[in-house]
Amino acid sequence: MISKTIKINxxxxxxxxxxxxxxxxxxxxxxxxxxxxxxxxxxxxxxxGMMSLGLKQGAEVVVSADxxxxxxxxxxxTDYLQNAQ
Numbered sequence: 234m235i236s237k238t239i240k241i242n243x244x245x246x247x248x249x250x251x252x253x254x255x256x257x258x259x260x261x262x263x264x265x266x267x268x269x270x271x272x273x274x275x276x277x278x279x280x281x282g283m284m285s286l287g288l289k290q291g292a293e294v295v296v297s298a299d300x301x302x303x304x305x306x307x308x309x310x311t312d313y314l315q316n317a318q
Contacts, residue, residue, distance in 0.1 A: 234301035237307050239282070241314045245280050251271050256280045258313055264300025266310065278309065 243251045259266045259277035266277040270292060275282040277296075288294070294314065298306040 234297060235303050235307050235308045236295050236297040237297050237311050238293060239311050239315055241288055241290070241294055243288060243290060243314065243317050244252060244294070252283045253280060254317070255310065255313060256283055259306070259308050260300065262302050262306040264306045266295045267295075268310075269297065273278040286311040 240271050256278060267274050268277045268283065268286065269275075270286050270288065273286060274297075275286055277283060296314065297310050298304075298310075300306075
């Protein structure tokens with residue numbers, strides 16, 4: 234399992250579109266992918282779970298993955314969260 238702590242850069246309080254794209258990206262990986270924010274760990278492949286996080290611009294989150302493609306998953310998802318417009 235690997236993890237990376239980042240500050241997110243999503244447009245306007247992570248409305249449905251950026252969160253939906255994040256879930257789609259996470260679902261492409263075989264690994265189990267979690268996003269942790271405010272003491273909550275959520276499966277990044279769950280749209281309802283991700284919406285419940287209420288991610289905000291500049292929030293600090295931990296992206297974790299465990300599985301065969303964990304390194305690629307963490308790299309791609311952290312890149313998206315830091316650069317999504």
